[in-house]
Amino acid sequence: MEATAVKGDLGRIESRVAEIIIEELKLEEVTPSSFERELDLVDELGIDSMDLTAVVLVLQDEYGITIDEDDYPQLKNLRSIAEYIQDRIQ
Amino acid sequence: MSNTGQTTGATVVPLDRTASHDPNERRWKFSELLADEQMHARWEKVRKFFFLRESTYDMSNRCNIRCEGCYYFEGDKQFTRENRDPEAWRALMRAERERGITYVVLAGAEPALVPELLEVCHQEMPLGSIASNGVRHIPASVGYKIHISVWGSDETSARVRRAKRLLERQIDNYAGDERAVFVYTYTRENIAEAEAVIDRLVANDCKVTFNMFSSPVGYSGPLRHDSASLSATRCSMIELLERYPDHVLFSPYSAVAHTCAKGLHDLYRCSYPRMNPSTHIGLGRSFRQYRTDLNWDRAVACCVPDTDCPDCRHYASGSAVVTARLQRHAIDPDHFRAWLDYVDTYLAVWVMGYRKGENLQPVPVAPPGFMLSPP
Numbered sequence: 001m002e003a004t005a006v007k008g009d010l011g012r013i014e015s016r017v018a019e020i021i022i023e024e025l026k027l028e029e030v031t032p033s034s035f036e037r038e039l040d041l042v043d044e045l046g047i048d049s050m051d052l053t054a055v056v057l058v059l060q061d062e063y064g065i066t067i068d069e070d071d072y073p074q075l076k077n078l079r080s081i082a083e084y085i086q087d088r089i090q
Numbered sequence: 091m092s093n094t095g096q097t098t099g100a101t102v103v104p105l106d107r108t109a110s111h112d113p114n115e116r117r118w119k120f121s122e123l124l125a126d127e128q129m130h131a132r133w134e135k136v137r138k139f140f141f142l143r144e145s146t147y148d149m150s151n152r153c154n155i156r157c158e159g160c161y162y163f164e165g166d167k168q169f170t171r172e173n174r175d176p177e178a179w180r181a182l183m184r185a186e187r188e189r190g191i192t193y194v195v196l197a198g199a200e201p202a203l204v205p206e207l208l209e210v211c212h213q214e215m216p217l218g219s220i221a222s223n224g225v226r227h228i229p230a231s232v233g234y235k236i237h238i239s240v241w242g243s244d245e246t247s248a249r250v251r252r253a254k255r256l257l258e259r260q261i262d263n264y265a266g267d268e269r270a271v272f273v274y275t276y277t278r279e280n281i282a283e284a285e286a287v288i289d290r291l292v293a294n295d296c297k298v299t300f301n302m303f304s305s306p307v308g309y310s311g312p313l314r315h316d317s318a319s320l321s322a323t324r325c326s327m328i329e330l331l332e333r334y335p336d337h338v339l340f341s342p343y344s345a346v347a348h349t350c351a352k353g354l355h356d357l358y359r360c361s362y363p364r365m366n367p368s369t370h371i372g373l374g375r376s377f378r379q380y381r382t383d384l385n386w387d388r389a390v391a392c393c394v395p396d397t398d399c400p401d402c403r404h405y406a407s408g409s410a411v412v413t414a415r416l417q418r419h420a421i422d423p424d425h426f427r428a429w430l431d432y433v434d435t436y437l438a439v440w441v442m443g444y445r446k447g448e449n450l451q452p453v454p455v456a457p458p459g460f461m462l463s464p465p
């Protein structure tokens with residue numbers, strides 16, 4: 001049960017992060033549900049450091065956490081971002 | 091409280107002290123900063139250019155003047171073979187575009203000597219800039235920004251750059267040219283003459299920005315800054331900015347960022363490959379500095395190779411390094427406004443057609459994590 005709850009939370013975080021990325025980067029051909037969870041944001045989506053920082057600032061607001069600049073390499077895809085957030089809000 | 095400088099531009103001095111963190115300091119949300127109409131509008135204006143990804147290219151190993159402390163003629167890059175084949179450059183530009191580069195900086199030694207290569211680069215890569223001494227006019231068809239290096243009065247240029255009537259020739263070539271930005275490089279020796287030089291440039295309707303002489307590795311000559319010259323330079327920059335806000339492309343925060351006792355790397359952590367081992371994202375991933383033979387070496391790649399990194403306060407470096415530190419500046423209204431001013435300035439200097447807005451943060455603030463020393 002506990003694992004299911006955690007997984008559910010992770011799913012919600014992933015969806016919300018997807019919404020934020022889509023809105024911040026003005027992506028037009030993807031929706032929160034179709035956003036592939038393991039799509040590499042840098043290698044495959046092509047986002048750069050300034051875009052990532054803009055997303056980070058909104059995520060910090062949304063979840064009340066601090067994301068260190070040195071942690072950016074951990075923010076590889078939707079799933080890893082959601083896990084990073086989940087670790088800090090639990 | 092924030093690290094806002096309580097002093098005016100005339101009295102702030104270089105800073106060294108790290109700010110202690112106040113646990114009661116209010117932490118601003120990014121959305122709260124953007125709730126301010128001015129900041130929101132400026133943010134939307136500058137973020138349109140987040141797609142810019144630069145690399146730099148030495149175009150020629152020749153120059154028509156020889157300046158003391160020139161970066162190009164330090165190190166071994168000056169001995170690199172020239173590739174003067176326009177089709178080789180065209181292929182390089184296409185390959186660069188393929189790997190995501192959207193902005194080129196054409197530099198060393200003197201790009202104006204190879205106009206046929208500049209044409210090819212511009213045909214393939216529409217956004218970019220050229221670092222030139224301004225002695226020779228670059229054809230109007232090359233629609234890049236042109237940064238013309240000014241190191242003082244004609245008398246100083248004759249002595250330090252071995253070039254006669256240099257400012258006069260630069261103005262003759264580029265007055266009224268919307269591509270041109272005259273880059274006044276402050277050295278330890280030419281601070282007092284900046285006023286007369288900028289007066290003359292403004293009288294000719296030339297746009298001006300400021301650079302700091304940053305010593306090449308091993309250089310300890312008279313141009314290298316010390317704490318007194320850094321302080322005097324900051325005062326001069328801010329005074330000229332206040333006097334000529336329509337012609338001087340700069341901001342109070344730009345003046346602070348480039349005149350601290352600490353260099354840019356110590357203040358902001360340089361993101362160019364030479365100082366940044368990470369290849370995850372940003373400059374550490376995509377930046378290359380090509381030599382005239384069209385090869386590059388990550389170990390030495392930065393915007394001003396062979397600069398002594400601890401002494402680097404170079405305007406080109408700051409344009410990338412300070413800009414990249416958005417997160418550190420989005421901490422309170424003063425710092426965010428200062429960052430927006432800095433980025434607005436950088437874009438006006440480097441991007442054709444971009445118009446600088448009024449500075450939003452008129453009082454100098456210290457870089458995040460540092461304090462302005464009391465006068």
